[in-house]
Amino acid sequence: MIVAEQKSLEELKSLIGESEKVLVVGCGTCVTVCFAGGSREAAIMSSSLRMASKLNGDEKQITDVTVQRQCEWEYLDQIAEQVADVDVVLSLGCGIGVQAIAEHFPNTWVVPGLNTTFLGLPSEQGVWEERCAACGDCVLGLTGGICPIARCSKSLLNGPCGGSEAGHCEIDPEVDCAWQLIYDRLNSMGKLNVLLDLQPPKNWSTSRDGGPRKIVREDLRLAEEEE
Amino acid sequence: MTTSKSDNGYLSGSNLERMLRAGHFAATGELGPPQSADGEEIRKKAALLKGFVDAVNITDNQTAIVRMSSIGAGTIVVQEGLEPVIQMTCRDRNRLAIQSDLLGAYALGMRNLLCLTGDHQTFGNHPNAKNVFDMDSVQLVKAVSDMRDEGIFECGDAFKGLEPRFFVGAAAAPFADPIDFRPYRLAKKVNAGADFIQTQLVYDVPAFAEYMEKVRGLGLHEQTYILAGVGPLKSPGMARYMKKNVPGILVPDEIIDQMTAAGAPWADKKKDELTKDDKRARSKAWKEAGINICIELINQLREIKGVAGVHIMAIEWEEAVKPITEGAGLYPRPTVMEEQPA
Numbered sequence: 136m137i138v139a140e141q142k143s144l145e146e147l148k149s150l151i152g153e154s155e156k157v158l159v160v161g162c163g164t165c166v167t168v169c170f171a172g173g174s175r176e177a178a179i180m181s182s183s184l185r186m187a188s189k190l191n192g193d194e195k196q197i198t199d200v201t202v203q204r205q206c207e208w209e210y211l212d213q214i215a216e217q218v219a220d221v222d223v224v225l226s227l228g229c230g231i232g233v234q235a236i237a238e239h240f241p242n243t244w245v246v247p248g249l250n251t252t253f254l255g256l257p258s259e260q261g262v263w264e265e266r267c268a269a270c271g272d273c274v275l276g277l278t279g280g281i282c283p284i285a286r287c288s289k290s291l292l293n294g295p296c297g298g299s300e301a302g303h304c305e306i307d308p309e310v311d312c313a314w315q316l317i318y319d320r321l322n323s324m325g326k327l328n329v330l331l332d333l334q335p336p337k338n339w340s341t342s343r344d345g346g347p348r349k350i351v352r353e354d355l356r357l358a359e360e361e362e
Numbered sequence: 363m364t365t366s367k368s369d370n371g372y373l374s375g376s377n378l379e380r381m382l383r384a385g386h387f388a389a390t391g392e393l394g395p396p397q398s399a400d401g402e403e404i405r406k407k408a409a410l411l412k413g414f415v416d417a418v419n420i421t422d423n424q425t426a427i428v429r430m431s432s433i434g435a436g437t438i439v440v441q442e443g444l445e446p447v448i449q450m451t452c453r454d455r456n457r458l459a460i461q462s463d464l465l466g467a468y469a470l471g472m473r474n475l476l477c478l479t480g481d482h483q484t485f486g487n488h489p490n491a492k493n494v495f496d497m498d499s500v501q502l503v504k505a506v507s508d509m510r511d512e513g514i515f516e517c518g519d520a521f522k523g524l525e526p527r528f529f530v531g532a533a534a535a536p537f538a539d540p541i542d543f544r545p546y547r548l549a550k551k552v553n554a555g556a557d558f559i560q561t562q563l564v565y566d567v568p569a570f571a572e573y574m575e576k577v578r579g580l581g582l583h584e585q586t587y588i589l590a591g592v593g594p595l596k597s598p599g600m601a602r603y604m605k606k607n608v609p610g611i612l613v614p615d616e617i618i619d620q621m622t623a624a625g626a627p628w629a630d631k632k633k634d635e636l637t638k639d640d641k642r643a644r645s646k647a648w649k650e651a652g653i654n655i656c657i658e659l660i661n662q663l664r665e666i667k668g669v670a671g672v673h674i675m676a677i678e679w680e681e682a683v684k685p686i687t688e689g690a691g692l693y694p695r696p697t698v699m700e701e702q703p704a
Contacts, residue, residue, distance in 0.1 A: 288482050289453070289493070293500035294547045296479045297535030297562060300609035306482045318540045331546060333554055336457060336501045336516065 136256065137165040137229045138263045139172060139249040141180070147225065148187060150246040154195070154222035157184065159248065160214065160236065161201030162228035169263055172227030172249050174201035180227060180248060196221075205232025211239045218243050254285075271341030271348065277329060279320040284337075286313035292334040294318075373510065373557060374529035376473035377445045378417040380698040381671075382558065382587045387664055388671025389692045390447060390560065390589060391415035391683050393439065395430035404435045408442040410680040414687045415444075416695060417474055419560070419673070422449040426486025433467045440471045447531065448472050451480025456496035457505070457516050464506065468526035475528040476560060477502040500554050503532050507555025532556040534588075536564070536573040538610030545576040551586075558587040560673040563604070566612040567662045574666050583668030590663045593675040594682045595652035597645070598622045617655055624651035653682055657689035 142150075151157055159181040167173030181199035188195040200217055202210040205228035218224055218236070223244045226233040230251040237245045253265035268285040274292070275282055284290045288306050295314030298305025302315045321327050339345065372379055381388050391411045396403040411418050420439060422432040436446035448467050450460060464475065479499040483491045497505065497516075505516040510527045514520055532551040536544055548559065564570045570590065577583055595601050598621040605613035622629075628636060628644045636644070660672050672692075676682040687693040 289479055289495045289498070291479065291495070291498040293498050293550055294543060295538065295540065296499075297533065297538045297610045298482070299539045301539060305609050306484050312539070315540055318543055327543075330543070331550065333500060333504065333550060336497045336505070339496065 136168055136254070137231075137251060138169045138253050138255045138265075139166050139229050139251045140169075141171055141176070141227075141249055142247070144183060144187060147180075147184065147246075147248060148191075151184070151195070151223055151225065154244070156221040157181075157195055157197040157223050157225055158214075158217055158221040159184070159197065159199035159225045159227060160205065160218075160232075161199065162205040162226075162232050163201055163203040164206075166227060166229055166232075166249060167201075169257070172229075172232075174199075177201050177227050180225070184225075205229075206235050208235070208239055211235060215240070268342070270337075270339070271345075272338055274334075274337075277334065278317045279324065279326065279329075281313060281317045281320060283313050283317065286311070286316070292337060294330060374473045374527050376417065376529045377698070378447065378474050379529040379557070381416045381696065384696070384698045386671075386696045386698070387692070388587070388589060389415045389687055389695065390671065390673045391418040391680070392421065392673070392675045392677055393418045393435070393446075393680065394421050394424060394677045395432065395435040397427065397429050399430065401435075401438050404430070404438040405442055407680045408439050408444045411683055412442065412444045413695065414683050414693055415674065416671075417445040417447050419447040419449055419476060421677075422451045422478070422480070423454060423486070424449075424481065424677075426453065426481045426483045426488070428487060433463060433470065433472065436467065436472050437470045445474065446472055447474040447476050449476045449478055450502065451478045452495050452497050452499060452502055453480030453483060453493050456494050460497070460502065461505070461509070461515060464509070464526055464528070468528065473527075473529055474531065475506060476531040476533065477506065477556075478533055499532060500550050503530055503551055503556050504554040506530050511555070529557050530555055531558040531560060533562070534559050535562045535610040536570055537562065537566070537612050544573065545580055545582070548577060548582055549580050552582050556586050558589060558670075560589045561591040562610050563591045563593050563675060564659065564663065565601075565617050566614050567659065567666075569612055570663070571666050574668050578668050583670075587670040588668055589671040589673040590666075590669050591673045591675060592656050592659050592663070592686075593677075594649070594656040594679065594686060595621055596679065597648045597652075598625065620655060621648060621651055624648050649679075649682070653685050653689065656682075656686050660686070660690040660692070 159177045161172050161174050161177030177199040181197045185197045200214055202214055204210050218240050224236055225246055225248045226236050227248040233245055233247045254267040255263050255265040258264045265285050270284050288304050289296060299312040299315055302312055304310040304312045321329055393407050420432040420436045423429055432448050436448050439446040477499050483493050506528055507530050508514050509525050513525045534548050598618055601613050601618045601621050604611045624647045625644050628640055663669050674683055674686055
């Protein structure tokens with residue numbers, strides 16, 4: 136899932152600026168699961184901002200609403216009236232949600248309430264870790280299901296650098312060395328020989344380096360037209 | 363060794379390559395460029411190393427701190443009559459920049475290249491920088507070997523003129539984790555085309571001998587030249603710091619004890635009782651011990667089968683290279699003429 140965390144109240148206040156009427160929009164999908172931008176967080180956020188504006192002596196009208204998914208037009212249609220009524224929308228969706236609102240409501244000013252952080256999972260209660268870099272050309276079949284692109288600090292493809300120590304990455308003792316994990320897993324499965332092959336330089340054109348990406352599925356488009 | 367296309371039988375014809383192929387025990391040094399545009403700094407350091415080593419590594423923004431470029435500093439080193447080993451990390455450049463810079467380096471007279479992954483930028487003075495890591499060090503070794511041996515760019519396009527013919531090196535970290543994989547990681551670099559290897563600092567000779575046994579078991583010592591990394595310690599504190607904080611460096615307690623013993627005459631004095639002269643004298647005693655330990659390490663390392671030379675890392679203490687090479691019987695350096703090797 137997409138993992139995000141809230142921006143500081145200070146930054147949010149500055150993003151809202153002089154706007155009088157603010158709509159905080161939560162999202163019911165990924166950011167709900169990571170406790171950053173669901174209906175609960177949207178309610179708390181609007182209440183905090185109301186309190187802050189009151190303390191600041193310029194009490195703003197701040198309300199909140201949460202849609203099932205900010206990244207789909209049909210859910211955004213449901214809040215069109217509320218959006219039209221405010222000076223600014225503070226989206227608690229991921230970066231996709233913010234942009235979907237901007238695209239769907241061309242006359243509305245929208246600002247982000249979250250920093251979209253990574254694609255990952257909750258490794259334990261209250262802890263989320265990055266797992267995928269969305270590089271567009273999955274290498275997990277070569278590395279025992281552990282991604283060196285997302286999880287090695289240097290995205291190495293041919294094994295650990297000299298900075299691997301006792302299972303940790305040189306950049307931080309709290310960060311696992313992805314190549315130690317890969318090595319251990321392949322070792323336990325009797326597949327270490329996989330690591331002896333030279334992996335050629337990666338084709339990054341399928342990643343962000345190739346420019347903004349787009350998938351067109353003609354089969355699905357045709358099906359849509361037939362409806 | 364890798365097949366060669368050059369007329370003289372050498373891959374690159376560098377002094378370092380000629381020295382190794384002639385069977386001499388090689389000595390390389392290290393020169394850290396300044397955090398300034400002052401070429402005079404390079405000339406001063408080059409003067410301290412010239413004649414004592416066969417070639418000198420010029421670091422590439424080591425520890426991710428911005429310094430004069432390896433190729434820029436290397437050009438000055440060439441002018442000073444010393445042979446550089448250009449270091450190239452994958453951290454700061456993509457495959458276009460790396461290849462382009464290497465064409466320039468070759469045109470400027472550089473013949474040795476050390477391919478490195480590079481320290482992560484979070485260690486340095488620009489921790490907010492974007493890193494590159496388009497290629498890794500193994501892929502870089504393959505790319506520059508292919509430039510020389512296949513006459514092609516990384517993309518596969520053929521050179522339309524002179525191709526750069528580097529003596530291609532790579533690093534090895536014998537004691538980094540996962541330690542069982544390290545000989546195989548070296549094998550990957552050798553299979554990718556590494557002509558020579560320079561290792562991380564070795565202080566624990568028995569542990570290194572064990573590593574070399576595995577390396578020999580894979581036959582790697584017959585396919586590449588392995589230069590063991592050594593470096594003089596400046597103080598017991600430096601030894602303890604490296605043991606504790608630097609991944610992949612083992613410092614045995616005996617060596618820390620030897621360093622501590624060198625400072626024994628001042629050990630009873632409290633920190634604030636030490637005069638400037640005391641501190642100077644203690645530092646001198648420590649440094650002498652550090653140099654002697656380094657000489658002893660070289661003597662032990664050259665007895666290990668498959669060790670073709672030493673890489674002496676005395677960064678910001680280039681003066682130490684002279685007494686080390688003299689003490690280890692590595693001075694004067696042999697000369698090898700540019701004739702065809704046997």
